[in-house]
Amino acid sequence: xxxxxxxxxxxxxxxxxxxxxxxxxxxxxxxxxxxxxxxxxxxxxxxxxxxxxxxxxxxxxxxxxxxxxxxxxxxxxxxxxxxxxxxxxxxxxxxxxxxxxxxxxxxxxxxxxxxxxxxxxxxxxxxxxxxxxxxxxxxxxxxxxxxxxxxxxxxxxxxxxxxxxxxxxxxxxxxxxxxxxxxxxxxxxxxxxxxxxxxxxxxxxxxxxxxxxxxxxxxxxxxxxxxxxxxxxxxx
Amino acid sequence: xxxxxxxxxxxxxxxxxxxxxxxxxxxxxxxxxxxxxxxxxxxxxxxxxxxxxxxxxxxxxxxxxxxxxxxxxxxxxxxxxxxxxxxxxxxxxxxxxxxxxxxxxxxxxxxxxxxxxxxxxxxxxxxxxxxxxxxxxxxxxxxxxxxxxxxxxxxxxxxxxxxxxxxxxxxxxxxxxxxxxxxxxxxxxxxxxxxxxxxxxxxxxxxxxxxxxxxxxxxxxxxxxxxxxxxxxxxxxxxxxxxxxxxxxxxxxxxxxxxxxxxxxxxxxxxxxxxxxxxxxxxxxxxxxxxxxxxxxxxxxxxxxxxxxxxxxxxxxxxxxxxxxxxxxxxxxxxxxxxxxxxxxxxxxxxxx
Amino acid sequence: xxxxxxxxxxxxxxxxxxxxxxxxxxxxxxxxxxxxxxxxxxxxxxxxxxxxxxxxxxxxxxxxxxxxxxxxxxxxxxxxxxxxxxxxxxxxxxxxxxxxxxxxxxxxxxxxxxxxxxxxxxxxxxxxxxxxxxxxxxxxxxxxxxxxxxxxxxxxxxxxxxxxxxxxxxxxxxxxxxxxxxxxxxxxxxxxxxxxxxxxxxxxxxxxxxxxxxxxxxxxxxxxxxxxxxxxxxxxxxxxxxxxxxxxxxxxxxxxxxxxxxxxxxxxxxxxxxxxxxxxxxxxxxxxxxxxxxxxxx
Numbered sequence: 026x027x028x029x030x031x032x033x034x035x036x037x038x039x040x041x042x043x044x045x046x047x048x049x050x051x052x053x054x055x056x057x058x059x060x061x062x063x064x065x066x067x068x069x070x071x072x073x074x075x076x077x078x079x080x081x082x083x084x085x086x087x088x089x090x091x092x093x094x095x096x097x098x099x100x101x102x103x104x105x106x107x108x109x110x111x112x113x114x115x116x117x118x119x120x121x122x123x124x125x126x127x128x129x130x131x132x133x134x135x136x137x138x139x140x141x142x143x144x145x146x147x148x149x150x151x152x153x154x155x156x157x158x159x160x161x162x163x164x165x166x167x168x169x170x171x172x173x174x175x176x177x178x179x180x181x182x183x184x185x186x187x188x189x190x191x192x193x194x195x196x197x198x199x200x201x202x203x204x205x206x207x208x209x210x211x212x213x214x215x216x217x218x219x220x221x222x223x224x225x226x227x228x229x230x231x232x233x234x235x236x237x238x239x240x241x242x243x244x245x246x247x248x249x250x251x252x253x254x255x256x257x258x259x260x261x
Numbered sequence: 262x263x264x265x266x267x268x269x270x271x272x273x274x275x276x277x278x279x280x281x282x283x284x285x286x287x288x289x290x291x292x293x294x295x296x297x298x299x300x301x302x303x304x305x306x307x308x309x310x311x312x313x314x315x316x317x318x319x320x321x322x323x324x325x326x327x328x329x330x331x332x333x334x335x336x337x338x339x340x341x342x343x344x345x346x347x348x349x350x351x352x353x354x355x356x357x358x359x360x361x362x363x364x365x366x367x368x369x370x371x372x373x374x375x376x377x378x379x380x381x382x383x384x385x386x387x388x389x390x391x392x393x394x395x396x397x398x399x400x401x402x403x404x405x406x407x408x409x410x411x412x413x414x415x416x417x418x419x420x421x422x423x424x425x426x427x428x429x430x431x432x433x434x435x436x437x438x439x440x441x442x443x444x445x446x447x448x449x450x451x452x453x454x455x456x457x458x459x460x461x462x463x464x465x466x467x468x469x470x471x472x473x474x475x476x477x478x479x480x481x482x483x484x485x486x487x488x489x490x491x492x493x494x495x496x497x498x499x500x501x502x503x504x505x506x507x508x509x510x511x512x513x514x515x516x517x518x519x520x521x522x523x524x525x526x527x528x529x530x531x532x533x534x535x536x537x538x539x540x541x542x543x544x545x546x547x548x549x550x551x552x553x554x555x556x557x558x559x560x561x562x563x564x565x566x567x568x569x570x571x572x573x574x575x576x577x578x579x580x581x582x583x584x585x586x587x588x589x590x591x592x593x594x595x596x597x598x599x600x601x602x603x604x605x606x607x608x609x610x611x612x613x614x
Numbered sequence: 615x616x617x618x619x620x621x622x623x624x625x626x627x628x629x630x631x632x633x634x635x636x637x638x639x640x641x642x643x644x645x646x647x648x649x650x651x652x653x654x655x656x657x658x659x660x661x662x663x664x665x666x667x668x669x670x671x672x673x674x675x676x677x678x679x680x681x682x683x684x685x686x687x688x689x690x691x692x693x694x695x696x697x698x699x700x701x702x703x704x705x706x707x708x709x710x711x712x713x714x715x716x717x718x719x720x721x722x723x724x725x726x727x728x729x730x731x732x733x734x735x736x737x738x739x740x741x742x743x744x745x746x747x748x749x750x751x752x753x754x755x756x757x758x759x760x761x762x763x764x765x766x767x768x769x770x771x772x773x774x775x776x777x778x779x780x781x782x783x784x785x786x787x788x789x790x791x792x793x794x795x796x797x798x799x800x801x802x803x804x805x806x807x808x809x810x811x812x813x814x815x816x817x818x819x820x821x822x823x824x825x826x827x828x829x830x831x832x833x834x835x836x837x838x839x840x841x842x843x844x845x846x847x848x849x850x851x852x853x854x855x856x857x858x859x860x861x862x863x864x865x866x867x868x869x870x871x872x873x874x875x876x877x878x879x880x881x882x883x884x885x886x887x888x889x890x891x892x893x894x895x896x897x898x899x900x901x902x903x904x905x906x907x908x909x910x911x912x
Contacts, residue, residue, distance in 0.1 A: 075793055095796040105797050113790040116783070124787045127780075128799030176798065327709050391897035398708055399852055402651060402844045403896060406889040409841060413886035516837060520720055527713055569732040570724025577724070580717040584710050585702055 026051040026211055027072070027180060032081035032091070034071045040079060041067040043235040049180070054202065054212040056222040056243070059232035065215040066108060068232075069184050073105045074098045085180070100128045104178030108185050110169040112157035119153040121168055125175030135175075142171045163194035170201065181205070183214040187221055199225050223247050265458060274456040277596035281535055282445045284597070289441040301437055308440035309501045311541040312447045314525045316494030318537035319451045321526060323460050324487050325467030326397050329519055330404030333411035334492040336514030337384055338377035338499025339506075340415060340422055343431045345373040346504070351430040358420035370434040374443075374500040381496025382489050384411075389488040393481050397470070400484070408519065416511040427510030435505040443501050444538075447494055451534045452596070454490065463487050517573075521548075524576045528583050530590025535597040540590065544576055551575045618751050623874050629758040631866025632765035633823055637839055638846035638858035639772065640816035645853060646789030647809045650708055653715035654695050656840025657722040658688040658814055662821030663831035664730045667737055677740050684825075685818030691722065692814025693807055700810075701803070719836065727833045734832035743826055761823050768819050769859070772812070776855075781808060845892055851902025860904055868892075 032045040041064045049055045059065045070076040072083055074095035083091040090098055104125075113121050122142060126135045143150035146167050152160060160168060166186060173181060183202075187195045195218075202212055202225060216222035223229060223243045231239035231246070239246070285308070292304035317331045344352075344359070345368045352364045368376070388410070392403035415422050422428060454460045463483045465473040474480060503509065521544065529540020551574075557567040583590060637659070644652045662684035670680035699718045703711055745756040776782040788795040788805045796802050817839075824839065825831060842865055850861025868888045876884060895903070 073797060075796070094802070095793075096799045096801045099797060099799045107794055107797070111791050111794045113787045113794065115786055115790050120783055120787075124783065124795070124798050124800075126798075127784065172798070321709075325707075325709055327712050388893065391893045391900065395848075395896065395900040396852075398651070398712075399848055399900070401709075401712065402848055403893070405841060405844060406893055410886045410889045410893075413883055413889075417882040417886075516834075520716065523713060523716065531709075569727040573720050574724045574728070577717040577720040581699065581714060581721075584706070584714050584717075588706065588710055 026086055027213065028084040029068075029072070030082050030084070032068075032071065032078050032083065034067060034076055034078040034081075036067075036076075041235050042071065042078075045081070045232075045235070045237060047230050047237055047240070049211060049213050051179075051211050052206065052209065053228060054206055054214070054226045056226035056229040057213070057215045057232055058217070058219055058222060058229055059215075061217065063232045064235040065232060066184055067235075069105065069182055069215055073103060073182060096128070099176055099178070102179040103182065104173040104176045104180070105182040106169045106173045106184065106186060109188065110162075110165045112160070112165050112168055112172075114156075114158045116157055117154050118149055118157055118160070118168060121157045121172050122149070122153075122175055125172035128176055138175050138177065142175060146171050162189055163191065163197070166190060166194065166198060167201075170198070174205075178210070180211045180213065183212065185216055185218075186214060187216065187218045195221055267456070270456040271453070273596075273598070274452040276598050276601075277535065278445075278449050278452050279601070280597045280599035281448055281538065283599065285441055285444060285448075285538070289437045292437050305435055305437045305440045305505055307541065307545055308437065308444045309435065309498065309505050310545070311525075311538050312440075312444045312498035312501065313495060314522050314529075314537040314541045315444070315447050315451050315534060316491050316498050317522050318526050318531065318534060319454055319494060320487055320491035321523075322531045322533065322537075323455060323463050323467065324397075324484060326484070327401040327523070328404040328488075329401060330407030330411075331491065331495050332514050332519045332522065333408045334381040334385060334495035335499040335502070335518070336411060336415055336511070337381045338374075338496030339503040339509065339514065340428065340499075341377040341380045341496070342370075342373040342500030342503045343428050343509075344421070345376060346370055346432060347428070347430050348432070355423060355429070356421070370432065370500075370504055373504075374497050377500035378493040378497040381499070382493040385489045385492030386485070389485055389492070393485040393488065408515070412511055412515050415514070422511070425510060427508060429508035431503050431507050433504065433507050435501060440501065440505070443497070447498065448534060448538070450490075450494060451537075454487075455534060459483065459486060520573070521576065524580050526590075527580055528590060530592035530594070532589065532594040533592040533596055535595075536590050536592035539592055543591070544579065547575055547579060548572050618753075619874070621752055622754065623870055625754055625758050625762075627867045627870035628863070629762040629765075629866075630870055631863035632762050632769075633820055633827075633862075634842045634846050634865045634869075635859040635862025636765045636768055636816055636820040636823075637843045638850070638862040639769065639855060640813040640820065641840075641843040642847055642853075642855050642858035643785075643809050643813045643816070645847070646855070647785070647792060647806055648700065648711070649853075650700075650711040650715070651844060651847075651852075652695075652700075652813070653712065653840060654699075654719040654722055655692075655813060655817055655843060656836035656838075657719050657726075658692055658817035658836070659821035659824055659839040660723065660726055660831065660833060660836040661691050662688045662818045663737075663825040663835060664726050664833075666822065666825055667735055667831050668730055671735070671737060681822045684822055685815065688818030688821055689811055689814035692810045692817065695722075696807055696810040700806075719840070723833045723836065732833065734830060736830045737825060739826050739829050757827065761827070764819065764823060768816060772816070775812075781805075785809060785812075845889070848902060849892055849895055851905035854902070854904045857902055857904035861902070864895075864903070865892075 027049040029045055029047050033040050033043055035041040045068060057065055057068065067076065071078050071091070074090070074093050077092045081091065082089055085101065085103060088101065090101065113124060116124065122139055123135065126138055129135055148164055149168060149171055152164065157168060186198050190198070199221060206212060214222065223246055226243045228240070228242050229246050230237050289304060289308065292301050313335055320328055320331060344363060345366060348367055349365050352359055356364065388407050392400045395403055416424055462473070466480050466483065470480065525540040525544045526537050527540065528543050529538065530536025551572045554565065554568045554571040558565050641652060641655045644655070665687040666680045666684040669675040669683055670677055695718055699714050700711065703714055743757045743760065747754045747756060776786055784795065784800045784805055785808060788800055795805070846861035846865045847858050848861065849864050850857030850859070868891055872887050873881060873884050876887065
């Protein structure tokens with residue numbers, strides 16, 4: 026579904042990603058692991074259109090999307106939950122959700138999606154008239170994911186979804202993502218929290234200094250455990 | 262971050278200073294030799310005005326903050342020097358309300374320049390305190406307020422400045438040589454600051470404010486120091502300018518000159534001292550050429566009508582062209598370094614042949 | 615100061631403050647999405663004024679039509695400014711954008727001089743604006759009330775637009791987080807042009823009121839407008855729409871009351887005093903009145 030070939034990208038004169046190669050098949054949950062500064066967020070930004078790659082290609086469902094604009098990419102079925110949530114400040118929970126479906130112009134469709142989201146996220150229904158920034162960390166993460174789901178994507182990208190969350194909230198997010206996969210959503214997430222990511226994902230890539238260093242099924246990588254953490258992720 | 266005085270950086274700065282000075286000496290010498298009065302005037306004015314651009318570059322180039330207020334210090338320096346050095350007879354006539362000690366003094370040009378610089382520095386210290394504590398973007402706009410405050414005061418404090426009527430009879434002391442000397446000294450100060458620990462710290466703040474703060478650099482004092490030093494240079498430049506212009510009014514220190522000075526700095530290269538000088542030359546040439554269009558000219562049988570605003574339009578377009586095509590300006594971030602040792606070697610080789 | 619004078623000045627202050635607030639709001643709209651202060655915003659006032667002058671004084675067109683044309687002209691110029699000077703520099707630094715907008719400001723001023731008229735001109739303002747209403751012992755100028763009513767209506771419409779329309783919500787979202795707004799499908803170019811269009815509209819309305827109040831036009835009249843807009847935003851807190859309004863009101867109050875309270879000899883310095891007061895406010899609260907303390911370094 027998503028295929029990345031020989032991708033190099035960066036800011037200014039320095040490249041952050043060098044010759045990246047990876048793929049995500051429909052219905053999978055794939056994790057990208059790596060230490061801080063490895064380039065994980067840069068990769069997501071490139072996929073989603075905020076960064077134009079210097080070289081290489083990004084294929085989504087047969088369409089080359091590298092270098093296209095984010096506002097188009099969301100229409101083609103990719104949605105992103107950014108790092109640190111990035112809720113729209115000054116907008117209510119409901120408005121945040123409505124913004125998630127901005128690409129959809131038909132009002133009835135948006136209302137339907139909103140109702141479905143409220144069913145799945147009762148906390149958001151309860152707080153729908155509150156300002157987004159007044160929610161707790163965990164609630165904001167739910168809001169960020171719900172907002173991303175409002176565009177009914179086929180591929181969901183998440184940038185460090187567990188960061189700053191209490192363990193029970195992380196579990197909630199994991200359960201949520203599993204459930205969404207059951208319903209046909211493909212998930213690609215980027216994480217520093219190796220443990221949780223490998224529990225959730227089917228396959229994973231390990232990234233360091235802008236390159237893919239390892240790939241394999243989650244179970245294989247789990248077995249390599251400590252070695253993984255030390256060599257690639259800089260965790261002693 | 263406690264970078265010390267680096268011998269290497271100072272050496273590079275010294276070489277730039279030498280190179281730039283040599284170039285300027287050639288320009289001034291040519292003007293003196295040609296002995297054409299109008300060329301002499303043009304060159305002297307150019308050298309003095311360029312000092313102002315260098316003074317402005319000291320602040321904006323190093324801190325990255327666009328200040329709209331520096332021309333105020335140009336004005337303070339000019340009026341201060343004028344009040345100190347206009348002959349007492351003229352002052353009695355034109356400024357009868359002036360306090361006696363001021364009215365009866367005539368300090369001579371050099372002390373006037375020094376005092377002007379000091380006064381500008383003092384005003385900058387007082388009025389720059391609040392803006393220095395703001396975010397970088399806001400500080401630039403806040404310096405706007407400085408410009409307007411100083412202009413309003415100069416324009417209305419008629420006992421001291423004669424307000425809109427303007428002040429006159431400042432002794433015409435400036436020659437190309439003196440102007441050259443002033444510019445060379447000011448260029449040296451600017452290059453030294455750029456290479457100094459102070460310069461480095463504030464350049465770090467320009468490029469990455471968060472990183473630099475975590476290394477222990479206190480942004481507010483650094484910014485204020487840069488502001489004050491550059492204001493002192495503007496004051497000195499203003500004092501020299503007053504001794505060349507001989508008569509002026511408050512309108513010389515407001516938006517038109519702010520615009521010109523910013524243009525010169527941007528076109529030449531905001532991060533470069535040499536850039537300020539080069540930019541000054543380029544913008545001056547373009548302005549003088551377009552002045553013909555602004556006044557309307559007759560070419561043979563064709564009468565070209567006045568194009569109002571031609572000068573400012575061209576300068577503005579020049580700024581936009583620079584920002585679109587080469588945002589770092591003509592000089593980029595580098596300084597002029599003429600390869601003297603290489604030339605010396607080549608010269609020796611050539612002699613031996 | 616007697617009660618009558620105080621109340622009359624109060625109305626003047628609120629009226630002038632609302633005008634300053636309107637101009638500051640326009641600036642804040644563009645700052646919200648681009649995070650840059652558009653120097654050329656003030657010159658939209660001159661554009662409005664000169665179009666009004668051209669049509670009303672020279673063209674014999676009726677006053678209301680001239681005003682509408684002036685406002686539309688300002689809106690158009692604002693949109694063009696974005697296309698010509700800001701869009702090509704989209705990825706540039708803050709300083710570059712600020713200087714670019716400064717250059718555009720000079721270009722607009724000089725184009726007005728070149729294409730319409732190079733000199734300052736007087737405008738004959740319809741007599742209705744000179745009327746004074748007498749309520750009890752209070753003398754209240756019609757112009758002051760008209761200004762206040764117009765500004766409040768404009769702000770009300772803006773509020774409705776921002777809070778109750780899809781595009782308005784998109785604008786707010788883009789101002790809150792431009793990148794994430796793009797991620798949910800808000801088209802970057804369109805929302806920026808929209809911000810400039812709204813800014814132009816507000817500047818046009820403010821400009822028309824300004825011209826009516828001052829009775830004259832000059833190519834550099836935008837200077838005072840931009841000073842007040844800048845300063846109002848900084849007093850109120852850069853990035854906050856409410857801050858722009860509060861800042862404008864504070865500036866208006868400072869203007870009217872300092873002018874009224876200062877002894878005659880130093881009244882000419884009122885502009886300096888207002889700004890000194892502003893500098894003092896900022897010395898105490900560098901982030902502005904409506905914002906929380908932020909790092910100096912950001």
